[in-house]
Amino acid sequence: MSAEERRRAxxxxxxxxxxxxxNVPAVVAAGFGVLPxxxxxxxxxxxxxxRASRRALRALRDVLQLEIVATPFDDQGLHEAIRxxxxxxxxxxxxxxxxxxxxxxxxxxxxxxxEEKVERPxxxxxxxxxxxxxxxxxxxxxxxxxxxxxxxPALPDPRRTRLTLGPLEPAWTRDARGRVRPGLPLAPETRxxxxxxxxxxxxxxxxxxxxxxxxxxxxxxxLPHVIHPTEVQLVRLEAxxxxxxxxxxxxxxxxxxxTARVELVYYFLSYGNRLRRAIVLDxxxxxxxxxxxLSPPERHAPWGPAELARWLGVAPAPAQEV
Numbered sequence: 486m487s488a489e490e491r492r493r494a495x496x497x498x499x500x501x502x503x504x505x506x507x508n509v510p511a512v513v514a515a516g517f518g519v520l521p522x523x524x525x526x527x528x529x530x531x532x533x534x535x536r537a538s539r540r541a542l543r544a545l546r547d548v549l550q551l552e553i554v555a556t557p558f559d560d561q562g563l564h565e566a567i568r569x570x571x572x573x574x575x576x577x578x579x580x581x582x583x584x585x586x587x588x589x590x591x592x593x594x595x596x597x598x599x600e601e602k603v604e605r606p607x608x609x610x611x612x613x614x615x616x617x618x619x620x621x622x623x624x625x626x627x628x629x630x631x632x633x634x635x636x637x638p639a640l641p642d643p644r645r646t647r648l649t650l651g652p653l654e655p656a657w658t659r660d661a662r663g664r665v666r667p668g669l670p671l672a673p674e675t676r677x678x679x680x681x682x683x684x685x686x687x688x689x690x691x692x693x694x695x696x697x698x699x700x701x702x703x704x705x706x707x708l709p710h711v712i713h714p715t716e717v718q719l720v721r722l723e724a725x726x727x728x729x730x731x732x733x734x735x736x737x738x739x740x741x742x743x744t745a746r747v748e749l750v751y752y753f754l755s756y757g758n759r760l761r762r763a764i765v766l767d768x769x770x771x772x773x774x775x776x777x778x779l780s781p782p783e784r785h786a787p788w789g790p791a792e793l794a795r796w797l798g799v800a801p802a803p804a805q806e807v
Contacts, residue, residue, distance in 0.1 A: 519537075624766070625682065627762065631759075669704045679710065716749065743771060
């Protein structure tokens with residue numbers, strides 16, 4: 486048996502040991518990128534990723550309240566072993582988040598790092614009268630950056646850059662005369678037609694970048710609607726047509742005829758590295774109108790200059806910042 490085969494066998498055996506896995510909670514295993522291999526008294530030997538930061542491994546000792554011996558294993562094998570040990574049924578994980586990049590040195594963060602984050606948005610409500618429909622357009626941009634990887638050059642490497650284009654269908658638009666043109670069927674229970682112009686970018690080490698760009702059309706009859714997993718949700722549509730957005734740690738209310746911009750920055754630990762997430766959410770349109778005045782839906786809601794500018798990310802930013 487080769488050295489590589491022996492190391493793979495060690496990971497496979499550890500991933501099957503449920504009793505051993507209980508020494509490290511699932512959120513800690515995924516956050517720090519570790520798998521327990523052996524425990525002797527107060528000393529826990531773990532497999533770690535080669536790129537795991539030393540700051541994270543030092544913090545792991547306080548999180549687990551054990552002495553830690555860390556042994557690097559290859560990325561792919563350890564990722565697979567962690568998935569087998571902890572996430573066979575549900576691979577989703579809501580990592581705890583922090584407002585400072587120095588959270589690994591913060592004693593108050595230790596307890597939070599032991600548990601999956603539980604989002605507590607405001608109570609959702611959809612109170613618009615049934616004879617009215619709300620029309621909302623949002624612009625969403627997200628950037629994810631690894632703080633512990635080698636510095637990303639100012640310009641992306643074309644060989645390591647990928648852009649994925651998704652659907653490009655808005656839920657509604659306005660024609661040259663200002664008339665609303667729905668792009669979706671309007672069921673009796675629908676209270677809100679929502680268009681999201683979305684762009685996300687993941688800045689990777691050594692100039693690599695991956696991005697996704699799409700336009701999402703939604704006909705909503707219930708809330709909340711998740712814009713970004715847990716951190717940004719559309720939670721309320723009031724009787725007067727105002728919308729309420731849960732934005733990380735606060736509720737942002739935007740009335741019909743008004744615009745707003747919400748900017749968020751937070752940090753979290755994923756597989757041994759600190760990541761920085763920046764989100765810009767633009768509330769571009771909030772309109773209410775009688776259901777009876779909406780024209781029949783078109784197969785494709787036509788684009789105009791405003792939709793093209795929003796898709797390209799060159800539309801003027803909303804004047805109101807919150």
